[in-house]
Amino acid sequence: xxxxxxxxxxxxxxxxxxxPLIAVVLTILTAMIMFGALGVDPFKAxxxxxxxxxxxxxxxxxxxxxxxxxVLIGVGLSLGFQANVWNIGAEGQLVIGALxxxxxxxxxxxxxxxxxxxxxxxxxxxxxMAWAAIPAWLKTRFNCNEILTxxxxxxxxxxxxxxxxxxxxxxxxxxxFPESRLFHDSALMPIxxxxxxxxxxxxxxxxxxxxxxxxxxxxxxxxxxxxxGMAPLAGAFAGFKEKRLIWITLLISGxxxxxxxxxxxxxxxxxxxxxxSPGYGFTAIIVAFLGRLHPVGVLFAGLLMxxxxxxxxxxxxxxxxxxxxxxxxxxxxxxxxxxxxVLIKYRVRVGSPSIEAEARE
Amino acid sequence: xxxxxxxELIGINKSYPGVVANNNVSLKVMPGEIHALLGENxxxxxxxxxxxxxxxxxxxxxxxxxxxxxxLANPNxxxxxxxxxxxxxxxxxxxxxxxxxxxxxISPELTKGDLSSRIRDVSAQYGLPLDPDRYVHTLSVGxxxxxxxxxCLLQDPTLLIMDEPTSVLTPQEVEDLFKTLRRLSDEGVxxxxxxxxxxxxxxxxxxxxxxxxxxxVAECTPANETARSMAxxxxxxxxxxxxxxxxxxxxxxxxEVKNLTAVSTHxxxxxxxxxxxxxxxxxxxxxxxxxxxGQRELMEMLTGEVLAPEADAISIDGKSVGLLDPVQRRSVxxxxxxxxxxxxGAVPDMSLWENGVLSAxxxxxxxxxxxxxxxxxxxxxxDVVEEFRVKTPGVNxxxxxxxxxxxxxxxxxxxxxxxxxxxxxxQPTWGVDAGSAAAIRQSLIDMAVDGAAVLAVSQDxxxxxxxxxxxxxxxxxRISEARAAASITVEEIGLLMAGxxxxxxxxxxx
Numbered sequence: 001x002x003x004x005x006x007x008x009x010x011x012x013x014x015x016x017x018x019x020p021l022i023a024v025v026l027t028i029l030t031a032m033i034m035f036g037a038l039g040v041d042p043f044k045a046x047x048x049x050x051x052x053x054x055x056x057x058x059x060x061x062x063x064x065x066x067x068x069x070x071v072l073i074g075v076g077l078s079l080g081f082q083a084n085v086w087n088i089g090a091e092g093q094l095v096i097g098a099l100x101x102x103x104x105x106x107x108x109x110x111x112x113x114x115x116x117x118x119x120x121x122x123x124x125x126x127x128x129m130a131w132a133a134i135p136a137w138l139k140t141r142f143n144c145n146e147i148l149t150x151x152x153x154x155x156x157x158x159x160x161x162x163x164x165x166x167x168x169x170x171x172x173x174x175x176x177f178p179e180s181r182l183f184h185d186s187a188l189m190p191i192x193x194x195x196x197x198x199x200x201x202x203x204x205x206x207x208x209x210x211x212x213x214x215x216x217x218x219x220x221x222x223x224x225x226x227x228x229g230m231a232p233l234a235g236a237f238a239g240f241k242e243k244r245l246i247w248i249t250l251l252i253s254g255x256x257x258x259x260x261x262x263x264x265x266x267x268x269x270x271x272x273x274x275x276x277s278p279g280y281g282f283t284a285i286i287v288a289f290l291g292r293l294h295p296v297g298v299l300f301a302g303l304l305m306x307x308x309x310x311x312x313x314x315x316x317x318x319x320x321x322x323x324x325x326x327x328x329x330x331x332x333x334x335x336x337x338x339x340x341x342v343l344i345k346y347r348v349r350v351g352s353p354s355i356e357a358e359a360r361e
Numbered sequence: 362x363x364x365x366x367x368x369e370l371i372g373i374n375k376s377y378p379g380v381v382a383n384n385n386v387s388l389k390v391m392p393g394e395i396h397a398l399l400g401e402n403x404x405x406x407x408x409x410x411x412x413x414x415x416x417x418x419x420x421x422x423x424x425x426x427x428x429x430x431x432x433l434a435n436p437n438x439x440x441x442x443x444x445x446x447x448x449x450x451x452x453x454x455x456x457x458x459x460x461x462x463x464x465x466x467i468s469p470e471l472t473k474g475d476l477s478s479r480i481r482d483v484s485a486q487y488g489l490p491l492d493p494d495r496y497v498h499t500l501s502v503g504x505x506x507x508x509x510x511x512x513c514l515l516q517d518p519t520l521l522i523m524d525e526p527t528s529v530l531t532p533q534e535v536e537d538l539f540k541t542l543r544r545l546s547d548e549g550v551x552x553x554x555x556x557x558x559x560x561x562x563x564x565x566x567x568x569x570x571x572x573x574x575x576x577x578v579a580e581c582t583p584a585n586e587t588a589r590s591m592a593x594x595x596x597x598x599x600x601x602x603x604x605x606x607x608x609x610x611x612x613x614x615x616x617e618v619k620n621l622t623a624v625s626t627h628x629x630x631x632x633x634x635x636x637x638x639x640x641x642x643x644x645x646x647x648x649x650x651x652x653x654x655g656q657r658e659l660m661e662m663l664t665g666e667v668l669a670p671e672a673d674a675i676s677i678d679g680k681s682v683g684l685l686d687p688v689q690r691r692s693v694x695x696x697x698x699x700x701x702x703x704x705x706g707a708v709p710d711m712s713l714w715e716n717g718v719l720s721a722x723x724x725x726x727x728x729x730x731x732x733x734x735x736x737x738x739x740x741x742x743x744d745v746v747e748e749f750r751v752k753t754p755g756v757n758x759x760x761x762x763x764x765x766x767x768x769x770x771x772x773x774x775x776x777x778x779x780x781x782x783x784x785x786x787x788q789p790t791w792g793v794d795a796g797s798a799a800a801i802r803q804s805l806i807d808m809a810v811d812g813a814a815v816l817a818v819s820q821d822x823x824x825x826x827x828x829x830x831x832x833x834x835x836x837x838x839r840i841s842e843a844r845a846a847a848s849i850t851v852e853e854i855g856l857l858m859a860g861x862x863x864x865x866x867x868x869x870x871x
Binding site: 011218219220221223226227230231233234236237238239241 | 664665666686687688689691697699701703704705706707708709710711715718719720722728731732733735759
């Protein structure tokens with residue numbers, strides 16, 4: 001008996017949506033085995049991981065707070081990924097965006113203005129774009145691989161942050177802690193639900209999802225992104241300019257990451273600290289793929305990944321499991337997703353190849 | 362030499378969906394013989410060779426090796442028998458040395474011991490100078506080919522297959538290669554030499570098998586033939602002479618190419634040398650030629666994917682367009698049908714209506730402030746489907762779900778419905794079923810009758826005679842003077858295609 005993969009004549013539309021679900025189920029099953037091996041009751045662990053965080057209003061609010069940067073960045077990255085532009089340095093763009101936006105908040109730390117928040121958002125977006133413009137320029141000018149340049153620039157961005165909070169931007173009255181001043185109230189995102197951290201940032205994320213959706217499904221830029229990604233030669237035939245799309249997709253994804261940085265800073269943290277993001281920029285890569293590179297898919301994937309952060313926290317607190325559990329969950333999810341994606345273009349067949357399949361070869 | 366053929370093929374058949382690639386092909390290669398396999402592109406040479414080398418199975422037919430029947434499951438089995446092949450496109454790693462590349466491609470037992478000195482031995486013995494320690498990226502194309510040849514020779518082959526080996530070589534390199542091949546032949550190695558270059562075959566080969574449309578049409582001794590007679594056999598003598606000679610073409614010039622010289626942007630590409638041509642309203646100009654003689658470069662220049670050196674090298678309706686991009690040229694009035702359907706003329710995974718937007722967005726006003734007008738786009742695609750009788754359940758289906766003929770009708774139709782003043786069509790009916798082909802040809806003639814200028818580039822001479830008013834030939838990046846289809850013969854075209862001027866002299870050795 002032979003088990004083979006056979007190419008489907010047309011991409012399976014059902015599998016496009018089923019494959020993430022298969023991945024989630026496989027992740028949960030494997031996690032249960034893992035918990036069992038650690039000597040923990042698997043069912044209780046899953047309950048703690050996935051359900052306990054959502055049992056309170058505050059927990060639910062935190063879910064949206066954590067999902068905000070993931071969704072924002074995920075939407076931006078998914079556009080680039082569709083055009084085969086692999087920006088994996090969103091973490092650095094997030095940090096630089098947070099610094100340009102947060103710098104503005106520090107400059108006006110003792111002044112109140114309704115324009116401060118919008119101005120911070122604009123500055124943060126521009127900061128993220130500028131950081132992403134470096135790989136874009138290197139790619140279009142020198143054909144430098146954007147995977148390497150964007151990733152390496154992430155670490156540069158983190159060091160810039162570290163320098164600023166340990167040096168020039170350190171709070172003068174902060175007992176020498178490596179933290180900036182606390183932001184003025186008018187530099188903080190308006191809270192949506194009292195007693196929680198849920199803020200306007202979530203609405204911004206939803207707006208970006210909507211804009212991303214319109215762009216990719218109806219606008220000629222989105223059309224060009226898809227064509228270049230699926231058939232570069234057809235893009236050239238149609239007269240689409242690949243370099244221009246590299247710029248556009250990197251600037252959009254960098255801008256989204258920068259905006260996410262500002263929102264995280266002014267919505268959830270309130271000052272500049274040495275660690276702004278627990279790796280949102282990297283996790284968003286998983287979010288983009290889990291969401292099928294579609295803005296609406298990214299929305300749900302972002303919520304799911306946010307849950308793994310919360311679940312990791314609660315597993316740590318109530319069950320004394322290591323924090324690494326979060327990373328393991330996220331890694332497994334991406335792994336199983338990529339594996340299940342084979343089913344979109346191929347189907348599993350048992351037996352010897354059919355004549356038709358051979359003719360296609 | 363013994364009387365047992367080293368290789369004998371009996372009644373090989375192979376078909377792909379919609380195409381018969383090999384029909385009852387038989388072939389004999391004797392020990393020490395240099396045997397030419399001659400035919401146009403698409404004649405079935407590659408399919409046959411893939412079968413001999415174990416890459417592909419045949420539908421039926423037998424293969425005898427030294428008189429005994431064999432079945433080759435894969436190229437390894439072929440190599441075990443002593444069959445080696447030098448491909449047209451090399452498989453070498455630029456960042457590795459010659460020796461490393463050779464050791465990757467041969468069986469592990471051969472890599473043991475001092476491979477480097479054996480490489481030196483073989484290359485000295487056969488006059489193939491090669492330094493095992495050089496990095497491949499520092500080598501010329503001719504030297505790279507030597508790596509492939511040496512790799513074969515290290516395995517002591519008894520049958521060497523060479524697929525269009527001279528297409529990338531300079532005349533001097535060709536001469537050196539021939540010396541090596543003659544020497545191998547003297548030592549008893551059989552060589553199967555695939556080419557469409559008649560002069561080379563005449564110089565090198567002992568016997569030739571000529572294929573056309575998947576069948577063996579003749580066997581001959583090249584030394585006793587002329588390039589002219591072999592060209593006739595290769596093209597087929599049964600071509601219908603065109604009858605459409607009366608239609609008067611006196612319209613204005615709509616497409617003009619002047620002094621177009623350009624260096625190819627592709628590796629192993631063909632540079633274009635001082636091209637001139639003009640296509641008038643109501644006229645179809647056919648360009649014949651064997652693939653790889655500059656058609657691709659010419660197409661890229663005309664579409665605007667690669668810009669011309671000067672604006673007035675190309676003009677449409679008197680407007681210089683040489684420096685305009687494809688979108689701008691389309692709005693001036695250019696329609697384009699590329700050679701490749703999937704992945705070039707159409708995005709395989711996109712729906713038909715989206716593929717309509719691909720080339721018709723500007724001319725058909727399918728955009729509004731950058732937003733795609735879905736209703737208008739769908740309507741446009743439906744018009745194309747209806748007018749050109751494209752068989753599809755609906756325009757929401759992916760382009761790749763269509764058969765070759767139907768997709769080609771859609772792609773041609775997509776351009777024609779846009780009513781361009783000038784339309785350029787590459788291989789209009791390549792791999793298309795007879796019914797669709799006839800419909801496509803008719804639609805091109807109708808376009809010309811309506812006053813458009815049509816430029817058709819094709820390897821199918823029959824097709825060119827059927828539709829063209831004038832025919833020119835592209836060879837080695839040069840275009841011959843266009844002549845009225847009624848006054849040029851198949852023979853003359855065949856010779857021009859093979860680089861031989863009608864007088865009999867060789868125009869370009871390469």
